[in-house]
Amino acid sequence: MTKPLAPGSTIGILGGGQLGRMLSVAASRLGFKTCIFEPGGDCPASHVANYHFQAEYSDKEALTRFAEAADVVTYEFENIPTDALDIIEPLVPIRPGREALRVSQDRLTEKDFLTDLGLKTAPYADVTDQSALDEALARFGTAAILKTRRFGYDGKGQARINGPEDSAEALASLNGAPAILEGFVDFSREVSVIAARGLDGAVACFDPGENVHKDGILHTTTVPARLPAPLRTDAVLLAARILNALDYVGVLGVELFVTPGGLVVNEIAPRVHNSGHWTQQGCTVDQFEQHIRAVTGWPLGDGQRFADVEMTNLIGADVERCEALAQAPNTALHLYGKAEAKPGRKMGHVNRILPAQASSER
Amino acid sequence: MTKPLAPGSTIGILGGGQLGRMLSVAASRLGFKTCIFEPGGDCPASHVANYHFQAEYSDKEALTRFAEAADVVTYEFENIPTDALDIIEPLVPIRPGREALRVSQDRLTEKDFLTDLGLKTAPYADVTDQSALDEALARFGTAAILKTRRFGYDGKGQARINGPEDSAEALASLNGAPAILEGFVDFSREVSVIAARGLDGAVACFDPGENVHKDGILHTTTVPARLPAPLRTDAVLLAARILNALDYVGVLGVELFVTPGGLVVNEIAPRVHNSGHWTQQGCTVDQFEQHIRAVTGWPLGDGQRFADVEMTNLIGADVERCEALAQAPNTALHLYGKAEAKPGRKMGHVNRILPAQASSER
Numbered sequence: 001m002t003k004p005l006a007p008g009s010t011i012g013i014l015g016g017g018q019l020g021r022m023l024s025v026a027a028s029r030l031g032f033k034t035c036i037f038e039p040g041g042d043c044p045a046s047h048v049a050n051y052h053f054q055a056e057y058s059d060k061e062a063l064t065r066f067a068e069a070a071d072v073v074t075y076e077f078e079n080i081p082t083d084a085l086d087i088i089e090p091l092v093p094i095r096p097g098r099e100a101l102r103v104s105q106d107r108l109t110e111k112d113f114l115t116d117l118g119l120k121t122a123p124y125a126d127v128t129d130q131s132a133l134d135e136a137l138a139r140f141g142t143a144a145i146l147k148t149r150r151f152g153y154d155g156k157g158q159a160r161i162n163g164p165e166d167s168a169e170a171l172a173s174l175n176g177a178p179a180i181l182e183g184f185v186d187f188s189r190e191v192s193v194i195a196a197r198g199l200d201g202a203v204a205c206f207d208p209g210e211n212v213h214k215d216g217i218l219h220t221t222t223v224p225a226r227l228p229a230p231l232r233t234d235a236v237l238l239a240a241r242i243l244n245a246l247d248y249v250g251v252l253g254v255e256l257f258v259t260p261g262g263l264v265v266n267e268i269a270p271r272v273h274n275s276g277h278w279t280q281q282g283c284t285v286d287q288f289e290q291h292i293r294a295v296t297g298w299p300l301g302d303g304q305r306f307a308d309v310e311m312t313n314l315i316g317a318d319v320e321r322c323e324a325l326a327q328a329p330n331t332a333l334h335l336y337g338k339a340e341a342k343p344g345r346k347m348g349h350v351n352r353i354l355p356a357q358a359s360s361e362r
Numbered sequence: 363m364t365k366p367l368a369p370g371s372t373i374g375i376l377g378g379g380q381l382g383r384m385l386s387v388a389a390s391r392l393g394f395k396t397c398i399f400e401p402g403g404d405c406p407a408s409h410v411a412n413y414h415f416q417a418e419y420s421d422k423e424a425l426t427r428f429a430e431a432a433d434v435v436t437y438e439f440e441n442i443p444t445d446a447l448d449i450i451e452p453l454v455p456i457r458p459g460r461e462a463l464r465v466s467q468d469r470l471t472e473k474d475f476l477t478d479l480g481l482k483t484a485p486y487a488d489v490t491d492q493s494a495l496d497e498a499l500a501r502f503g504t505a506a507i508l509k510t511r512r513f514g515y516d517g518k519g520q521a522r523i524n525g526p527e528d529s530a531e532a533l534a535s536l537n538g539a540p541a542i543l544e545g546f547v548d549f550s551r552e553v554s555v556i557a558a559r560g561l562d563g564a565v566a567c568f569d570p571g572e573n574v575h576k577d578g579i580l581h582t583t584t585v586p587a588r589l590p591a592p593l594r595t596d597a598v599l600l601a602a603r604i605l606n607a608l609d610y611v612g613v614l615g616v617e618l619f620v621t622p623g624g625l626v627v628n629e630i631a632p633r634v635h636n637s638g639h640w641t642q643q644g645c646t647v648d649q650f651e652q653h654i655r656a657v658t659g660w661p662l663g664d665g666q667r668f669a670d671v672e673m674t675n676l677i678g679a680d681v682e683r684c685e686a687l688a689q690a691p692n693t694a695l696h697l698y699g700k701a702e703a704k705p706g707r708k709m710g711h712v713n714r715i716l717p718a719q720a721s722s723e724r
Binding site for chain 2: 007008011024025030031032046048049068281284285293298299301302306307322323326328329331333334335336337338339348353
């Protein structure tokens with residue numbers, strides 16, 4: 001399929017969280033229908049989708065029906081079981097493609113991929129056992145962080161190691177999961193680039209945003225990022241190199257550390273990304289619509305930034321401030337329709353918009 | 363109910379067209395669920411709503427279940443059968459309230475209401491029979507337009523009368539429906555004000571837009587409207603007077619003629635309005651969210667305009683241009699998910715956005 005999907009076509013989305021919800025809304029703007037595949041009931045995406053297949057990822061029959069109902073399948077998270085993809089792939093195109101998932105599902109594979117592309121990453125080592133861990137720790141010579149190779153997000157599946165004495169406990173805490181040791185990077189700030197590549201190979205990047213984390217979870221993204229012009233160019237070129245190497249179709253999030261020696265890739269996510277939520281208020285076409293355009297074979301849209309924006313996540317009880325936030329000037333509130341505000345759960349975000357200042361332009 | 367509805371509450375929407383669709387999307391942004399009541403299947407609003415009650419407005423049981431499922435009921439069109447409202451009203455609040463519907467469902471009642479408020483309208487006369495029509499025609503002394511009192515929209519249910527010789531045929535064309543004769547107004551342009559009133563009585567108006575019609579259907583709305591500052595103030599005060607007189611809760615569209623003698627009210631619509639679609643790209647909080655905020659008892663949001671916008675409707679085959687429009691810079695495309703592009707059918711719209719120019723500011 002190389003022709004653009006006609007409005008009225010159906011986009012299948014694996015995962016029913018807030019990213020699927022906002023993808024579904026963006027799809028509706030272009031006249032598409034959506035169906036969601038998500039084991040959980042009353043999930044955020046199902047509230048704004050045409051259909052919700054509520055089934056496990058191991059349910060082959062449900063996956064088959066889902067794939068048959070869709071004209072293209074995309075996803076809102078990268079940890080989709082391979083077996084599920086094997087059922088879907090013969091029936092309908094999956095975009096972004098499987099190579100992007102294979103690379104990003106495994107921290108070690110991802111780091112190897114980036115290194116092979118000539119990009120800088122944190123120092124890393126494959127940790128197969130205690131001796132491999134101790135050898136790597138000695139080599140890095142500083143504190144480091146032990147992470148599971150797969151299924152980590154928002155700081156989960158990680159153990160910090162401040163010295164050799166923490167080593168055994170850290171490894172034990174991962175319960176035998178395959179692991180990678182990452183050295184710390186001396187960075188001044190973290191930025192991210194939300195990049196898109198169309199079916200025709202066209203690449204478009206949103207203006208880099210500057211991220212601040214709190215308790216291992218993204219807290220704010222601010223545009224424009226404080227980034228010298230050459231690094232701004234580097235960020236875009238680097239993102240394009242990743243997209244092209246993966247023959248990627250869709251939106252990709254690239255987290256970068258800004259260091260005295262240039263940009264270091266922290267991680268990539270083959271999907272719309274929390275640090276791109278500011279585009280909903282700062283651009284005519286936001287990251288969600290850009291992703292929908294790419295996976296349906298439409299031309300990428302105009303993602304030029306026309307305003308300065310600060311995006312703030314509403315985590316857990318933060319959502320109790322929503323009435324006050326609803327009254328703040330220049331502030332757009334986005335809630336995800338989640339029933340219960342648990343600690344650490346992303347409940348919504350706010351985009352505070354300011355007209356672009358000449359002084360903050362590149 | 364005077365407390366704001368909590369996120370997670372359900373908003374019932376009568377009518378499943380594009381206005382219901384965009385209301386449903388706006389509701390999702392604030393964490394609300396929606397259910398749609400609409401006799402037609404596969405309707406635009408159902409694609410992005412939690413539930414779709416597909417039933418006739420005469421189906422008392424379906425209306426009861428709909429009302430019981432909702433925490434508040436609103437609507438996307440004013441011609442809702444009174445019997446249906448009688449079933450819903452005892453079960454759940456209807457916002458905007460019934461008085462707004464009573465007034466706006468009947469062109470004669472609406473003109474009397476506006477006149478009683480001290481506002482100017484086109485000259486009008488109740489047409490009960492041929493002699494009443496001929497008497498009014500003679501009194502107006504010019505060409506005029508005969509309209510059904512109820513159920514007219516987009517130029518339907520209207521007959522133009524250029525002289526006494528057209529009179530009998532015009533009356534016959536309405537098939538005995540109660541009618542009103544409206545004289546023409548000598549106006550330089552048409553503008554509209556999209557006004558909102560909260561449950562607490564707070565009033566907020568979007569910047570007036572300037573409308574151009576084609577074949578009796580809105581073609582473009584452009585902001586800012588070419589309107590002298592005093593008339594801009596008049597427009598807002600006049601809209602507020604209407605809102606307060608109706609103890610209105612929600613968004614109201616007010617169409618105004620600009621004449622040498624000041625503003626003349628063309629008509630009011632107790633709902634979000636096609637001429638307010640530009641707010642999706644020009645304001646942090648758009649007309650759809652403003653309406654949802656009002657009917658759920660939330661504070662009204664910041665609807666200040668931060669950009670110049672031109673909204674263009676895509677009518678019938680216009681939608682075939684959507685691929686080219688998708689590639690235009692500064693252009694946001696909105697399609698309604700309608701399966702078939704019939705002549706005169708509103709298929710979508712585009713908002714072309716330009717950063718606000720100092721020269722065009724008030």
